[in-house]
Every structure is written in structure tokens, then in C-alpha cells.
Amino acid sequence: MSITTTISGGADVGNGFVKTVLENTATGDRDVIDIPSSVAVMTRPNPLPTPDEKAAETLLGPDADFYNELDASFNTPLVPDTYRRVFGLRSLTADGAFEEFDTAGRASKAKQPLSKVLVLGMFAAKALRDHVRSAGTLPTDELHVTARAALALPVGEFLRHRESYAAEFLRDQGHLVVIENFETKVVVRIRFVDVQVLAEGASAQYAITAKGEPLMDVMLADVRSRSEEQRAALEGITATDVLGATNTVGIDIGDGTAGIISFVGGKFNVDASRSFDKGYGSVLTSAIKAMEDQGLESGFTSRKDLAEFLRREPSALKRAFHTRVKQFVEQEAQFYAHEVAEQLGAVLRTVGATTEVGFVYGGGSGPIKDVLYPALLAKVQEMNSIAAFPVLYLDASYSRHLNREGLFIAAKTVEARQQSAKGRATTTKKEAA
Numbered sequence: 001m002s003i004t005t006t007i008s009g010g011a012d013v014g015n016g017f018v019k020t021v022l023e024n025t026a027t028g029d030r031d032v033i034d035i036p037s038s039v040a041v042m043t044r045p046n047p048l049p050t051p052d053e054k055a056a057e058t059l060l061g062p063d064a065d066f067y068n069e070l071d072a073s074f075n076t077p078l079v080p081d082t083y084r085r086v087f088g089l090r091s092l093t094a095d096g097a098f099e100e101f102d103t104a105g106r107a108s109k110a111k112q113p114l115s116k117v118l119v120l121g122m123f124a125a126k127a128l129r130d131h132v133r134s135a136g137t138l139p140t141d142e143l144h145v146t147a148r149a150a151l152a153l154p155v156g157e158f159l160r161h162r163e164s165y166a167a168e169f170l171r172d173q174g175h176l177v178v179i180e181n182f183e184t185k186v187v188v189r190i191r192f193v194d195v196q197v198l199a200e201g202a203s204a205q206y207a208i209t210a211k212g213e214p215l216m217d218v219m220l221a222d223v224r225s226r227s228e229e230q231r232a233a234l235e236g237i238t239a240t241d242v243l244g245a246t247n248t249v250g251i252d253i254g255d256g257t258a259g260i261i262s263f264v265g266g267k268f269n270v271d272a273s274r275s276f277d278k279g280y281g282s283v284l285t286s287a288i289k290a291m292e293d294q295g296l297e298s299g300f301t302s303r304k305d306l307a308e309f310l311r312r313e314p315s316a317l318k319r320a321f322h323t324r325v326k327q328f329v330e331q332e333a334q335f336y337a338h339e340v341a342e343q344l345g346a347v348l349r350t351v352g353a354t355t356e357v358g359f360v361y362g363g364g365s366g367p368i369k370d371v372l373y374p375a376l377l378a379k380v381q382e383m384n385s386i387a388a389f390p391v392l393y394l395d396a397s398y399s400r401h402l403n404r405e406g407l408f409i410a411a412k413t414v415e416a417r418q419q420s421a422k423g424r425a426t427t428t429k430k431e432a433a
Contacts, residue, residue, distance in 0.1 A: 003139055005127055008148040008415050010407025011119050012203070013037060013109070015101040016255025016281055016304070016363055018088075018118050019404040022126040025415065029133065031126050033067045034401075035088035036304060037255075039117060040096035042084040046071060049183045055138045058181065059129050065089075069181065070125050076175035078116035078168055084180055087121055092304065100302065103256030103281060110153055110161035116168065123147050124177035124188040143188045148415050150196040150203075150407040154257040154275035158199040166195040194418070196410050200275070201252035201261035202268045203406030204361055204399075210409050213239040215398075223392045229377065233390040242392075245356035251344060251376065252403070253364040255281035255303075258340055260347045264354065272350045276343055280364025281307070283336045287328040298325060310367070333368045337375040344376060348383040355384075358391040362403075366396025 009022035020033040050058050059066050068088035075082055086094045099114055109115050127145045132138065149169065153161060169175075174191035198206075208215065216239035224231045246266040252259040256279045262269040284303040291298045300306040310329065314322035348355065360376065373393050381388045394402075 003131060003141055004144040004146065005130055006146045006148075007123055007126055007130075008408075008411045009123070009126075010150045010203075010404055010409070010411050011122060012152055012200075012401075012404040012407055013115050013118050014254050014363060014403075015103055015109070015257065015279060016307070017400075018122065019363075019401055020122050021404055021408040022122065023408075023412075024126070024130045027130065027134075029130055031067075031129065033122055035068050036092065037114070037118060038091045038098065038100040038304065039085040039087050039114065039121075040091040040094035040098050041081075042071075042086060042094065042096040046084065046180050050181050052138055052183050055182055056132055056136060059132045066129060066181075067122065067125055070121055071179065071181045072121050072124060073178045073180060074117065074120060074176065075178070076116075076120070077171065078120070078175060079113050085117060085121070087118075092308075098302070100304065101256055103277065103279070103285070108153070108157045108161050110157055110165040119149065119151065119169070120175055120177050120190060123149075123190050124179060127188050127190075128179055128186055138182060138184055138186060143186065145188060145190040147190050147192045148194045148411050149192060150198060150411040150414075152198050152200040152203050152403055152407055154254075154277075155199045155201070155259050155261070155270070155273045156275045158197065159270065162197040166197050169195045194411075194414055196407075196414060198407060198410060199259070199261065199268065199270070199273065200254065200257070200403055201250050201259040201273070201362075202263075203410065204252060204402035205248065205250050205261060205263055205268075205359070205406070206409060207402045207406035208359065209243065211405070213243065216242055218398075219392055219394055222395050223390075230390055230392075233388070237390070242357055247351070247354045247356045249344070249347060249351065249355050249358045251340065251358065251360045251362075251365075253340070253360070253362040253368070253372070254279040255364055258343070258362075258364070260343050262347055262351050262355075264351060269351065272347055274343060274347060276339075278336065278339065279362075280336075280367060283329060283332045283368065286332040286335075287325070290328050290332065291325070296324070330371070333371045337368065337372040340372060341375040341379040345379050345383055348380070352383045355389050357389055360391065360393040361396075361399030363396060363400035365393070365399060369393060369396075 006025045012019040023030045070087040073084045127143045169192045177188045179186040248263045250261040259275040262272040281303045284306045
């Protein structure tokens with residue numbers, strides 16, 4: 001007999017990381033996920049599966065990180081083959097064909113199978129964790145998941161692909177995921193009953209508003225502590241003032257894309273908003289190429305490899321190499337900051353006179369703040385010299401999660417609306433009887 005569970009979630013499938021919140025609607029158990037957006041395709045059977053008796057420890061133990069260890073195959077029209085795929089951090093060192101999003105070509109994220117693999121894998125892993133949390137052992141029957149999801153695409157892709165992207169997940173027959181981490185394979189059948197697709201950046205703006213004054217106070221304090229110019233621009237401004245602004249611009253810096261998101265009168269202004277296919281990952285890719293062009297064999301195999309290297313404090317033996325590599329990255333970041341500023345200027349030509357405040361956020365914004373922030377402030381001053389508006393450059397430690405939080409809010413809002421409608425229908429039926 002199959003076991004059924006219902007999961008709602010917001011999944012920000014970025015070119016660099018998958019940032020997701022998934023909630024079991026029956027128990028309220030919520031998983032917050034943050035893993036690299038990559039898998040390794042394995043063409044051979046798992047030679048060393050985890051013993052079944054260690055399932056609870058592997059899935060739920062104090063050191064468990066199952067989403068970064070997931071090993072799964074797929075039987076669905078959304079995935080072109082049935083090979084095993086290992087996820088997240090495990091994929092970075094696995095002996096398989098490494099897959100990450102193609103940010104150099106023109107294929108939309110919505111059209112790349114990896115986006116579906118990552119979403120389906122996260123929902124399947126969540127279902128298994130919840131079952132073992134409740135039952136204590138692996139299931140002996142199929143797990144059936146009724147899923148609600150909110151997903152995001154860059155603005156340009158959102159305009160072209162939002163309906164087809166949602167429709168692919170909503171196939172009536174559902175999607176089969178086979179989790180192969182353990183001696184006993186676990187079959188998870190996922191059927192989506194609702195899929196919302198939002199524009200990246202717009203979902204972050206929703207989260208900023210929904211989080212209210214506590215988050216805004218933190219953001220204002222952070223901005224005031226970092227910039228004398230912005231401290232002056234925010235003189236006398238409170239969190240209530242900023243939250244009350246309905247004409248805003250968001251600059252969302254991701255790994256492979258960036259978006260300039262306009263809100264007018266509190267509504268997403270799709271006509272003025274724009275995205276372009278370059279992010280912090282593009283800076284890293286360009287830096288690797290620049291090193292190769294100058295004959296420096298860096299040894300970096302991907303932009304993720306370089307990003308991890310820069311995140312770590314170098315040892316004394318690697319300090320000189322780290323400094324040299326960083327110089328290449330900083331040079332490419334200067335070029336990129338100019339491009340982002342030009343994109344912002346194009347948006348401000350349309351909405352600059354009415355814009356009250358700007359926000360900079362996203363996972364790619366942190367490493368390039370020193371070069372990007374001055375470039376953005378200069379562009380705002382150039383375009384709005386009479387009344388330049390304040391720009392809040394949010395700390396990437398929390399701003400990289402804003403799209404995820406906004407998507408989760410969207411998924412839960414639709415869930416509550418549907419449950420309310422169902423309740424009203426049941427009441428009406430009882431009254432009629």
C-alpha cells in the first residue's frame with residue numbers, strides 16, 4: 001500500500017545554488033536546503049550503498065546532510081535518461097559526468113533538464129526524510145507526494161517560459177524518483193497540483209515586504225554602518241518609511257544572471273524590468289579564461305571550484321597564489337560592475353523619476369560589493385542628480401535567501417487560498433443538505 005504525503009515549497013534554483021524551503025503540510029516539519037546547483041551523472045550501479053539500518057542516522061542524524069548526499073535516478077519525461085545522479089557537494093568530487101547550468105549558451109534554465117532534476121530530487125528527499133522521521137525505518141512501499149511549488153526564472157525567461165515551465169511539472173501521470181543511497185531502493189512518485197512561476201528578484205521584493213520592520217531595521221543598520229554617503233541619504237528615514245515605498249528597484253545578482261527589477265505602485269513592473277545572462281559566476285569564468293590566456297595554469301576545473309577556493313582563507317603556502325588569482329577576479333569584477341550599472345541606467349531612464357529606494361541582493365552580490373556598490377551609486381547620481389534615492393546594499397549572508405523566502409510565501413499563500421476555498425465549498429454543501 002502506498003504512503004501519501006503533501007509537501008509545499010519554494011525553490012530558488014539558481015545557477016550557483018539551490019536554495020529551498022520545503023514543508024510537510026500535515027506535520028509542519030520544515031527543511032531549509034542550500035546546496036550547489038550541480039549533479040554528477042553516474043553510469044554504473046552504486047557499488048557501496050548505505051546499510052538500511054543506518055537510514056535514520058544518514059537522513060536525520062546530528063551530522064546528516066542528506067540533500068548534499070542524495071543519489072537518485074528518474075523516470076519522467078522531464079529527464080532524458082534513467083542514470084543515477086548524485087547531488088550537491090557530493091557531485092563536486094564524484095567520479096561521474098559533472099552537470100551544472102550552461103550559462104554560456106542561450107538555453108533557458110527552464111529548458112535545461114538540470115532544473116527539473118534538482119526540484120524533483122529535493123521533493124523526493126524531503127518525502128523520505130519525513131517518512132523515516134515518523135516511522136523510524138525505510139518505507140516498504142512507494143511514497144506518494146502531492147506537491148505544491150513556487151519556482152523562479154530570470155525576467156526574460158519568465159516572460160517566455162513561465163507557462164510551459166509550470167506545465168511540465170503538472171503532468172497528470174506524475175514523476176518517478178528512485179532514491180538509491182540505501183541497500184533497499186526507495187521509490188517516490190511526485191504529483192504536482194500547483195506550480196507558481198515568479199520572476200527572480202520580484203520574489204525577493206515580496207520577501208522584503210513580508211518580513212516587515214524587523215528585517216528592514218537590520219538592513220538599515222547594516223547599510224548605515226558601511227557607507228557614509230548612504231548614511232547621509234538615510235538621515236531621518238525609518239524602517240516604516242522604506243517599507244511604505246511602493247516605487248522601488250531591486251538589483252538581483254546571481255551566479256549566471258542578474259536582474260534589474262522595477263516595482264511601480266507596489267506592483268511588479270514587467271515592462272521596465274530586465275535581466276541579462278551574466279552573474280558572479282560569469283566573472284569567475286572570465287577570470288579562469290584570462291588566467292589561461294596569460295599562460296597561468298590555475299588548475300580550476302569550473303567556476304564553482306574557483307568560488308570555493310576564494311571563500312577559504314589561504315594557507316601560508318597558498319597565499320601568493322591566492323593573491324594572484326584574486327587579482328584576476330577583481331579585474332573581471334570591475335568590467336562586470338560597469339555592465340550592471342549600465343543595465344540599471346537603462347531601467348532608470350524609464351522609472352528613475354519615481355523610484356524611492358533601491359535594493360541590491362542575491363548570492364553573487366557579496367563578493368563584488370567593493371566594486372559594484374560605488375558603480376551603482378554613481379549611476380543613480382548620474383541619472384537622478386536632483387534627488388538621488390538611497391540604495392540599500394544588503395548583506396549576502398541573508399539577501400541570497402530572499403528569493404527562496406518569497407517563493408515559499410507564494411506557495412503557502414496559494415495553499416491557504418485553496419484550502420479556504422475547499423472549506424467554503426464544504427460548508428456550502430452541508431448547508432444545502
